[in-house]
Amino acid sequence: MKIRPVEAADVPALKSLIDQMAQYERLPSTITDRDLLADGFGERPLFRALIAESDGEALGYALFYPCYSSFMGKAMFLEDLFVVPGARGQNLGQRLLSRVCATAVRDGCFGLVFNVLRWNENALTFFLNAGAERLEEWAVLSLTGDALRAAGEQEAFST
Numbered sequence: 237m238k239i240r241p242v243e244a245a246d247v248p249a250l251k252s253l254i255d256q257m258a259q260y261e262r263l264p265s266t267i268t269d270r271d272l273l274a275d276g277f278g279e280r281p282l283f284r285a286l287i288a289e290s291d292g293e294a295l296g297y298a299l300f301y302p303c304y305s306s307f308m309g310k311a312m313f314l315e316d317l318f319v320v321p322g323a324r325g326q327n328l329g330q331r332l333l334s335r336v337c338a339t340a341v342r343d344g345c346f347g348l349v350f351n352v353l354r355w356n357e358n359a360l361t362f363f364l365n366a367g368a369e370r371l372e373e374w375a376v377l378s379l380t381g382d383a384l385r386a387a388g389e390q391e392a393f394s395t
Contacts, residue, residue: 237295239287241287242276244277247276247277250272250294251272252294260318282301283300283301284300286336288331298316300315300348308347310346315350
């Protein structure tokens with residue numbers, strides 16, 4: 237098994253893995269190959285990704301990007317870490333996580349930040365066993381769709 241950086245030619249395989257993860261997490265996936273190509277391989281890439289493969293078959297991936305803490309400085313945000321069900325139990329997830337952590341250390345980051353769905357006990361156990369700390373005092377919030385557009389309008393904040 238090999239873990240390597242994702243290249244533009246890998247976008248269809250990456251998209252397939254993303255769709256599989258979205259299905260597993262019961263979330264919609266609206267990202268397109270075109271989006272991934274533009275956002276990950278343009279002049280200013282918005283993300284980096286690793287792919288795990290064996291005999292040319294994509295078995296897992298990690299997608300991550302730099303973020304910033306006003307209190308602590310540079311960090312890396314792990315958006316996705318996924319291994320296809322048939323390849324689990326072979327330390328692929330640990331190897332992907334290790335590579336992302338090594339990248340964060342090399343880039344001078346203070347840490348790796350990520351979210352895990354509360355019901356995903358397998359992922360919670362995986363990350364806790366890796367030494368992750370559960371931040372119970374933090375709530376993850378999101379503005380999307382109409383709420384995002386409304387909040388972006390100046391009138392949304394006037395009383």
